[in-house]
Amino acid sequence: MNVSVAMxxxxxxxxxxxxxxxxxxxxxSEDELIISDDHSSDQTLSIIDKYMQADHRVKLFINEESGVTSNFENAIKHTKNDLIFLSDQDDIWKPEKVATVKSYYEKNPEIQMIMSDITVVDNEINTTIESFYEFRGSRSGVIKNIIKNSYIGCAMSFRKELKAKILPIPRNVPMHDMWIGLVADMNKSALLIPEKLIYYRRHDANVTSVENTSSMKEKILWRIQISSLLFKTFLKNR
Incomplete structure (x- = not known):
């Protein structure tokens, strides 16, 4: 199984x-790192260009829209391999991440999405939260994750067959990772594995947060919205 990383x-x-x-x-050598950039104004594009010059596996696509969800969607759309791993720009993958996840897919052919546990760290890679699973009470299940989401994109991967079910990602869902996890759950094909495979770096410039800071009104509204969208997606994919 070849790998595409969507960053x-x-x-x-x-x-x-x-x-x-x-x-x-x-x-x-046949794997790829697909990067979608959301109109960076610092040296991000220069850094990516240096990698592209040195490594044919690195490919860049500029996001035609703006925002986290559309940026990840753009990266996912351009992937071509069997397994798609999502990636943030500021974490560190542990050396065994890809091999470990691939082994789970090989042993579980019915599974379409896998998420691992992660270790939350600060700027200097000092551990601040040993287990994201324990912190968020993570487990699979549609109702559980509508009530309290425990899906986190940086630890997710999925088979290419899931792309047709998750794309396009609705713009009125809270985040792309919650949508992907719930769609996989709707198909009874989500698996959470216990290994901690990422150092998940939290710093002042992070775009996303470990905690949900939405108001109660916002939480109620998006729960209604995402429930409706999931039902429509379920009917479409039957």
Whole structure:
């Protein structure tokens, strides 16, 4: 099974190289790193260009829209391989990440989406949360994750067959990762594995947050919206 990594970037010059290096060291020659950039104004594009010049597996596509969801969608759309791994721009993949996840897919042919546990760290890679699973009470299940989402994109991967079910990602869902996890759950094909395979770096410039800071009104509204969208998607994919 060949691998495509779908990475979204935006003004990520500070930590980008460390993350890209941790990914490329695990990829085979037929794998690829697809990067979608959301109109960065720092040195992000220059850094990506240097990798592209040195490694044919690195490919860049500029996001035609703006925002996290559309940026990840753009990266996912351009992937071509069997397994798609999502990636933030500022984390670090542990050396065994790709091999571990691939082994789970080989043993579980019915599974379409796999998410691992992660270790949350600060700028200097000091552990701040040992287990994201324990912190968020993570487990699969549609109702559970509508009530309290525990899906996190940086730890997710999925088979290419799931692309047709998740794309296009609705713009009125809270985040792309929640949508992907719930669609996989609707198809009873989501698996959460216990291994901690990423150092998930939290810093002042992060676009997303470990905590949900939405108001109660916002939470109720998006729960209604996403329930309706999931039902429509379920009917379409029957």
């Amino acid at each position: 979204a970037t935006y003004n990520g010059e500070k930590y980008l190289s460390q993350q890209v290096d941790s990914i490329l060291s695990q990829l085979d």
